[in-house]
Amino acid sequence: MTSGIIRPIAPPVILIVEDEPLLRLAAIDLVEDAGFQAIAAADATEAVTILESRYDIRLVLTDVDMPRGVDGMRLAAIIRDRWPPIKVIIVSGHIDDPGGQIPAETAFYTKPYREQQIVEKIREMLA
Amino acid sequence: MSTIRRQLFGLSDRVRASPLKAWSLAICAFIVSLYVRFLSDHLLPPGFPYLTFFPAVILTTFMAGLWPGAVCALACGFAAWYWFIPPSGNFELNASVLVALAFYAGVVIVDILLIQVMHKALDSLQDERRKSDALLVEQKRLLGEQRDRERQQRILQRELSHRMKNTLAMVQAVVSQSLRNATDTKLAAEQASARIQALALAQDALTATDWEAGDVETVVRTAIAPHNDGHNRFDISGPSVAIAAQPALGLALAIHELATNATKYGALSVPDGKIIVRWQTPGDNQFHFSWTEANGPVIMEPKRSGFGSRLTERIVPTYFKGKAQATYPAGGYEYHLRGTLGSEDET
Structure with a gap:
């Protein structure tokens, strides 16, 4: 016999890693407007701390050039190594074609990106 | 063979470059030739x-040069005579x-001259070679400089x-945020346009300082300039400090x-309004x-x-890793931002 209580399904959590505050806010709005829950980090080190403390993050949307040493490419590699189920989307204004630099099952877009394209990719990766 | 030749010519250059060695060689050559001539005198038929x-x-001429060779020739001539x-x-x-x-005299003059x-x-050949080497070095340097310039250009x-x-x-x-939740799209587009213009002015201020960092006062004055009606409405003051x-x-x-x-809505909307920026x-x-x-109108906190x-x-x-607070006292709107300027590598 099933319970009569209907629990609302929590939206997937997406971690946004971006050092530029304005772009970070825009990315948060983009993700939230698309129906996901967004949390943000200003650099890769902060992102790793968040990933270590939370188990509900499904996807990371990260910039490449960030302060404090670790860039988005390295962060993607760390995620692939330590948290394989988490999907990663990398965005960069610095690299046009990452070639073989990006880890497997990681999407890449150049900045400025088409917002709809990012939303569709998030949905496709989380489907 | 070419090694022996090079060594021989190298030795000749060194001896000719040193007067002591050159004249010593001339004296030795004369003494040895005289000594050998005496030793072989009884073996030689007359006429040599x-x-x-x-x-x-x-x-001597080959190894020590013209004058030691000539003096040796003279000494030998007198000895033979x-x-x-x-x-x-x-x-x-x-x-x-x-x-x-x-x-x-005829034989030795021809020998010495040749x-x-x-x-x-x-000597002339070596001089040319030295010049060619110097040109080659210069060409390599210029090529290196050109490569550096090209690399710099690519980096830029x-x-x-x-x-x-x-x-x-x-x-x-800026555009997407300005249009987000906008009810009046025309107004939102105007706001976005004005914000982009503010960004462009700030970029100009930064371009003047190589885009690495600017001066706070320059940034403040550049941002205020479009809103300044020329009636001393702004009181701007602060230390000269770099900002990334x-x-x-x-x-x-x-x-x-x-x-x-x-x-x-604020101080600039009335004739006597002033703004103090610190x-x-x-x-x-x-x-x-x-x-x-x-001196502005009474304004209420927006809902x-x-x-x-x-x-x-x-x-x-967040650009300053700090906090900001807006207050709406009767005297006029106040905005306070407190944070840090951060280091270059953090930006």
């Missing part, structure tokens, strides 16, 4: 007075002696492309929002910025928070 002297003169041209033991001059001496011409040609192009894309991404964010590119853009956007609101760096990289309006207030109260403080 110069036999050992020719090699001495040729060797005195000891080996009959009648020996004196300098008697007769027709046959004169012929013998003339023969000797060797001297050869030396001159070799990449950097420019990177900054352009980041700027476009910021413009995209990202926070400079953030500060410029904040000032644009504050000035736009002041024009619409910033301080109290220490430990701290940065305090304040915007205080005076709805738009992108403008999100920008000033939430986004801009």
Whole structure:
């Protein structure tokens, strides 16, 4: 016999890693407007701390050039190594074609990106 | 063979370059040739007075140069005349002696001249080679410089492309944020356009300082300029302090929002309104910025928070890793930002 209580399904959590505050806010709005829950980090080190403390993050949307040493490419590699189920989307204004630099099952877009394209990719990766 | 030749010519260069070695060689060559001539005197048939002297003169001229060679030739000539041209033991001059001496003089002069011409040609060749080597070194240096310039150019192009894309991404964010939840799209488009213009002015201020960092006062005055009606409405003051590119853009956007609101609703909307802009760096990289309006109309705290207030109260403080507070006292709107300027590598 099933319970009569209907629990609302929590939206997937997406971690946004971006050092530029304005772009970070825009990315948060983009993700939230698309129906996901967004949390943000200003650099890769902060992102790793968040990933270590939370188990509900499904996807990371990260910039490449960030302060404090670790860039988005390295962060993607760390995620692939330590948290394989988490999907990663990398965005960069610095690299046009990452070639073989990006880890497997990681999407890449150049900045400025088409917002709809990012939303569709998030949905496709989380489907 | 070529190694022996090179060594021989190298030795000749070294001896000719040192007068002591050159003249010592000339004396030795003369003594040795004279000694050998005496030793071999009983073995030689008559008529070979110069036999050992020719090699001495040729060797001396080749190894030691023109003058040691000539002096050696002269000494050898006199020695041969005195000891080996009959009648020996004196300098008697007769027709046959004169012929013998003339023969000797002719041979050694030809030898010395030929060797001297050869030396001159070799010296000239070496000079040309040195010039060619110097030209080659210069050419390599110029090529290296050109490669460095090209590399620098490529780096600059990449950097420019990177900054352009980041700027476009910021413009995209400004536009999307301005249009987000907008009820009046025309007004939202105008607001977005004004914000982009504020960004462009801040970029100009940064471009003047190579885009690495700007001066707070320049950033503040550049952002205020479009809102200044020329009636001394702004009282701007603060120390000269460097600000990195990202926070400079953030500060410029904040000032644009504050000035736009002041024009619409605050101190700049009435004739006597004034705005006091101050910033301080109290220490430990701290940065305090304040915007205080005076003589303006009474304004109420807005009920709805738009992108403008999100920008000033939430986004801009994060550029400074700090906090901002907006208050609405009776005297006029006040905005206080407290944070740090951060280091270059953090931006």
